[in-house]
Amino acid sequence: MNVTIDFGGTNIKIGLVRDGEVFAKTSIPANSGEGMLARLPEAEQAVRGLLGSSGTDLAQCKGIGLALPGVVDPVRKTLVSIKEKYTDALGFDFAGWTERAFGLPPVVENDARAALFGEVAYGAAKGERDAVLVIFGTGIGTAAMMDGRIVRGRHDQAGILGGHLTTDVYGQACACGNAGCLEAQASHWALPIRAAKRPGFAASRLAQRTDWGYEAVMQDTLAGDEFADRLLGDLIVHWSAGIVNLLNAYDPEVVVLSGGLMKSADALLPRLTERILASAWLSWGHPRFVVAEDPETSVLLGMSYLAEQNGCHL
Numbered sequence: 230m231n232v233t234i235d236f237g238g239t240n241i242k243i244g245l246v247r248d249g250e251v252f253a254k255t256s257i258p259a260n261s262g263e264g265m266l267a268r269l270p271e272a273e274q275a276v277r278g279l280l281g282s283s284g285t286d287l288a289q290c291k292g293i294g295l296a297l298p299g300v301v302d303p304v305r306k307t308l309v310s311i312k313e314k315y316t317d318a319l320g321f322d323f324a325g326w327t328e329r330a331f332g333l334p335p336v337v338e339n340d341a342r343a344a345l346f347g348e349v350a351y352g353a354a355k356g357e358r359d360a361v362l363v364i365f366g367t368g369i370g371t372a373a374m375m376d377g378r379i380v381r382g383r384h385d386q387a388g389i390l391g392g393h394l395t396t397d398v399y400g401q402a403c404a405c406g407n408a409g410c411l412e413a414q415a416s417h418w419a420l421p422i423r424a425a426k427r428p429g430f431a432a433s434r435l436a437q438r439t440d441w442g443y444e445a446v447m448q449d450t451l452a453g454d455e456f457a458d459r460l461l462g463d464l465i466v467h468w469s470a471g472i473v474n475l476l477n478a479y480d481p482e483v484v485v486l487s488g489g490l491m492k493s494a495d496a497l498l499p500r501l502t503e504r505i506l507a508s509a510w511l512s513w514g515h516p517r518f519v520v521a522e523d524p525e526t527s528v529l530l531g532m533s534y535l536a537e538q539n540g541c542h543l
């Protein structure tokens with residue numbers, strides 16, 4: 230059994246995993262404006278509460294898996310680089326914390342890589358050796374596996390920065406310092422900014438909403454709103470460009486699509502994959518596009534898988 234924690238930007242999700250199954254889970258608000266370190270005592274309490282309520286204890290745990298956003302060094306078990314949120318955790322000694330708090334050794338990994346490990350070990354891409362994963366969350370996270378090995382690169386950055394592939398060189402400023410990144414053009418956080426600049430926004434259904442993102446665009450499109458439909462068409466141009474870049478870079482057999490946007494997979498996927506397949510250079514056929522069955526738990530399953538390997542995946 231392993232303890233797993235996913236430090237997301239909105240919620241910190243905590244799960245107990247045994248035999249590839251999350252058998253107990255809870256979450257606490259991230260309050261990421263206050264930083265990550267301020268949340269650790271409450272995260273520790275939540276872990277202890279979850280163990281107690283599920284009738285287990287730390288003595289039964291083999292390890293603890295921590296999934297972090299940003300660039301992670303899994304050998305030194307630190308967060309190396311992150312933009313905007315959670316910058317207080319840069320260089321933090323996570324191993325020291327988990328030893329003190331739980332008496333358990335940690336594995337630490339980027340959250341999108343963790344999700345890909347989870348999908349390949351237990352989920353929608355089970356058994357695959359060549360896969361890419363795209364998570365449409367607040368931002369857009371990616372990860373890649375080639376010939377059974379996670380793509381990591383010299384500085385732990387390879388594969389995970391797909392949200393920062395450029396899809397419009399004259400585009401929107403991004404937090405990473407670039408402009409026109411996939412994430413700046415077409416992520417959840419970018420949608421209100423992009424939409425407000427388009428003609429016809431003021432009269433659209435979206436303009437009447439206060440807090441909206443992927444789901445609202447899909448709902449209004451399906452309800453026949455022309456502005457939302459044109460906006461969705463533009464988003465699909467960027468999403469498909471980003472995914473074609475990933476196909477060209479990593480030559481996957483399967484593309485795992487995950488995150489909140491995939492609640493609308495039935496309506497979205499035909500349009501998205503049609504454009505991808507029309508744009509990609511594919512000499513051998515085409516990759517399978519699969520939707521993560523449970524994006525909430527794939528990160529936790531991946532971290533448990535890594536804890537089982539005890540860092541041997543490196």
Ligand SMILES: [Zn+2]
Pocket residue numbers: 392393403404405406407410412413
């Ligand atoms: Zn960027």
